[in-house]
Amino acid sequence: MKKNVIVMGQLSTAQWSELEQHFQLVELAKPLDLTQPEVRTALDEAHALIGSGLPITTELLDAAPKLEVIATISVGYDNIPVDELTRRGIMLCNTPDVLTETTADTGFALVMATARRVVELAEWVKAGHWQASLGPDMFGSDVNGKTLGMVGFGRIGQAVARRGALGFGMKVLYSNASPKPELEKELGAERRELNELLAEADFVCLTVPLTAETEKLIGAEQLAQMKTSAILINIARGKVVDENALIDALEKGVIKAAGLDVFKQEPLSVSSPLLTMPNVVALPHIGSATHETRQAMAQRAVDNVRLALQGERPISLVNEETWT
Ligand code: NAP
Numbered sequence: 001m002k003k004n005v006i007v008m009g010q011l012s013t014a015q016w017s018e019l020e021q022h023f024q025l026v027e028l029a030k031p032l033d034l035t036q037p038e039v040r041t042a043l044d045e046a047h048a049l050i051g052s053g054l055p056i057t058t059e060l061l062d063a064a065p066k067l068e069v070i071a072t073i074s075v076g077y078d079n080i081p082v083d084e085l086t087r088r089g090i091m092l093c094n095t096p097d098v099l100t101e102t103t104a105d106t107g108f109a110l111v112m113a114t115a116r117r118v119v120e121l122a123e124w125v126k127a128g129h130w131q132a133s134l135g136p137d138m139f140g141s142d143v144n145g146k147t148l149g150m151v152g153f154g155r156i157g158q159a160v161a162r163r164g165a166l167g168f169g170m171k172v173l174y175s176n177a178s179p180k181p182e183l184e185k186e187l188g189a190e191r192r193e194l195n196e197l198l199a200e201a202d203f204v205c206l207t208v209p210l211t212a213e214t215e216k217l218i219g220a221e222q223l224a225q226m227k228t229s230a231i232l233i234n235i236a237r238g239k240v241v242d243e244n245a246l247i248d249a250l251e252k253g254v255i256k257a258a259g260l261d262v263f264k265q266e267p268l269s270v271s272s273p274l275l276t277m278p279n280v281v282a283l284p285h286i287g288s289a290t291h292e293t294r295q296a297m298a299q300r301a302v303d304n305v306r307l308a309l310q311g312e313r314p315i316s317l318v319n320e321e322t323w324t
Pocket of ligand 1: 077097099103151152153155156175176209210211214237286288
């Protein structure tokens with residue numbers, strides 16, 4: 001008898017066929033409605049769940065007694081109760097590595113867009129305002145040669161830092177749970193306490209995971225430690241920043257600008273003050289959103305499910321304890 005897999009994310013036709021060779025597939029739409037009999041039946045029989053933005057609750061887990069593996073099509077898993085999965089012996093797999101470079105590209109796009117006012121000035125041109133040569137009030141700031149402060153220096157943080165150091169001659173500072181001597185050697189990066197990094201950096205770029213420790217890591221106090229000319233880039237998770245404090249800081253000129261791919265609540269409310277600020281570049285959480293990378297992430301998730309259900313170690317297992 002084939003094992004059952006619930007799919008709640010986008011798979012290519014080839015990926016769907018690959019999984020279908022081995023397993024019985026059921027596609028369910030998000031958000032899951034646990035009151036629907038067909039949803040309850042699918043969960044009751046499911047051995048694996050694959051998808052992005054998975055709404056994993058205790059109620060859902062209770063309804064899925066045969067679940068062996070959850071494969072999220074993302075590297076972040078802050079929306080998933082890992083300890084609860086581990087307690088139940090359910091493997092959690094994510095998709096690191098394959099999205100690192102693309103997410104770093106998004107981070108650097110935000111660095112460039114905010115510093116050189118790309119979005120604001122492109123809109124100004126489109127609106128027909130370019131009638132004479134520009135004055136200093138329309139100038140931006142240099143990126144080359146400036147100081148890039150990475151808060152979080154894992155896969156994505158290091159990839160952003162490489163762009164800055166090797167492509168733009170930037171000095172790299174980092175604040176991270178553990179030291180990274182190999183990157184210090186490779187990029188000349190220097191480790192700093194967070195408050196020191198905030199005071200020195202021209203660009204503060206957030207790439208820490210969202211955890212109890214990093215929630216609101218950047219609040220009013222931290223923003224006040226930044227230079228008034230500094231720019232905040234967030235490609236981590238919205239909740240790493242106290243969004244109200246950020247709005248306040250931008251309104252009062254405590255910092256110069258912000259480039260944001262992620263927000264406290266997504267989609268961002270159309271009434272958010274962030275949307276009316278010319279010094280804010282807001283993106284709709286597109287860190288990894290390219291055709292190539294999303295395809296690679298879905299493939300990693302497919303591989304993880306296939307291996308896990310066939311009794312082999314999945315490629316990217318978050319809760320190692322479940323393997324033993
Ligand atoms: P990673 O390789 O695990 O890097 C995370 C880094 O943060 C690690 O170096 C870790 O330190 C450090 N860290 C963890 N907690 C910390 C703390 N409390 N204080 C200081 N440093 C801390 O993960 P990644 O692949 O780079 O991804 C990072 C995050 O980016 C993901 O969790 C996700 O939320 C976000 N992301 C966003 C998008 C997007 O679309 N915008 C796309 C992909 C990922 P150690 O090295 O010592 O463990």
